[in-house]
Amino acid sequence: MRAMTLHLLKLAVGVNSVEHLAELQTARLAEARAAGRPPLLVHVTRQTPKETAALLDGGSLYWVIRGLVSARQRLVALEPVQGTDGVRRCALVLDPDLVETETQPRKPHQGWRYLKPEDAPADRRSGSAEGGDPKLAAELRALGLL
Known part of the structure; x- marks a missing residue:
């Protein structure tokens, strides 16, 4: 029997935009290469x-x-890791392709949450009407104007 696809929802703390997230991830990949580690995007939880x-x-x-x-990134693997403090954690290995999505408001939460496919926002189409301010676009969508 095939598993039903699930997604994770996570706050990008300290990130100002999708472009900022892309810059941070590009820098992390460059650091890994410079240190001789495999260039993998990993987010530890x-x-x-x-x-x-x-x-x-x-x-x-x-x-x-x-x-x-x-935005979203495909999950490639979930791997156990141990922090420098000896505590076991989970490394979410991500596809480097950062896909912008239609914006969807979310309240703050701790850690990650499961997200059902039917609740996930669609990928943003190029040339979408949302091209400007994402908060404004979300408000316009809530009013049924987008």
């Missing part, structure tokens, strides 16, 4: 998701940036 099969069956990590779901 405290808790390990229980729904591994569903997450790796086409699931993505959706990034909440400044209160709006704004």
